[in-house]
Amino acid sequence: MGNIIYRRKKDSKENNGSRSRRIGGRSQRKMAAEEELLHRQALSMVLYQHQLSQRFDGSMSRRIGSTSSRRHTDPLANNEKKVVESLENIKFRRVVLIHGEGFGAWCWYKTIAQLEEVGLLPTAMDLTGSGIDLIDTNTVTTLAEYSKSLIQYLEALPEDEKVILVGHSSGGACLSYALENFPEKISKAIFLCATMVSNGQRPFDVFAEELGSAERFMQESEFLIYGNGKDEPPTGFMFEKQLMKGLYFNQSPTKDVALAMVTMRPTPLGPIMEKLSLSPEKYGSGRRFYIQTLDDRALSPDVQEKLVRENPPEGVYKIKGSDHCPFFSKPQSLHKILVEIVQIP
Secondary structure: OOOEEEEEOOOOOOOOOOEEEEEOOOOOHHHHHHHHHHHHHHHHHHHHHHHHHHHHHOOOOOEEOOOOOOOOOOOHHHHOOOHHHHHOOOOEEEEEEEEEOOOOHHHHHHHHHHHHHOEEEEEEEEEOOOOOOOOOOOOOHHHHOOHHHHHHHHOOOOOOEEEEEEEEEEHHHHHEEEEEEEHHHEEEEEEEEEOOOOOOOOOOHHHHHHHHOOHHHHOOOOOEOOOOOOOOOOOOOOOOHHHHHHOOOOOOOOHHHHHHHHHHOEOOOOHOOOOOOOOOOOOHHHOOEEEOOOOOOOOOOOHHHHHHHHHOEEEEEOOOOOOOOHHOOOOOHHHHHHHHHHHHO
């Protein structure tokens, strides 16, 4: 049985209220073939990242995108033919993928492959101190520093170009920061089980229900990292592997969990403890969409619903059976939602 996806939008002349859509199921054989293809692409991407890390220094912005080539034997090709045709007249085709805490550009390998298959132009980038970016996580203290690769990307865009931003987990704070500082560069912002904070709120506050207050976490957490010594304030954090598996990957394939366990890095503490200043004129004018994950143990469905209620986006989607990493656990469902949002006029 496929996953049921719901979409709720603000009242408008074209669309009023909510509607649901059932994603059709596929045969087990075809799903297995698609998974195997995506994992082969993952291996290629990881090797590509390793080669980059050996060749370049940490001053470069690490971005992954448009690295795979389409094959005639690709089982996705025929299935996506109609989608490709429907996207031919889309004006803004660039999709920028922003990872969450501990992750890197590598986590989007399935999403990149699927978006490329339908003719979109995905780019996944490492935030500062993440993925294969060689900057020490402990030196990243502000959201502006953490988002540097995204800021540079947006600054370099031609005046007539806009992008669709997708942010996962705490990467949602980077989306909010970008919406406030570059509203004219962003066509749509998609928060994927992410920290869609309100004005004056910290990204960490979103996780307070699971982790406790920021003050208590800073004083008592066993997962803190003291990059400047025990006598100085903590500089980052990283969960123990078994806890991470239960929080993030309770529905993800074992291959993806294994990839994550050897690839994830500590998260800088400063950026997620920073209060965001968001204005109605800039941030408030952006087109925001939220994708909820209904089997999420890191950011519970109740917390995600609260975020949507307190800071209403234009549209809300839900993925049934997804953990905190739908790009691993429900890649097809995530892909269909992203394509649908891209096509919204």
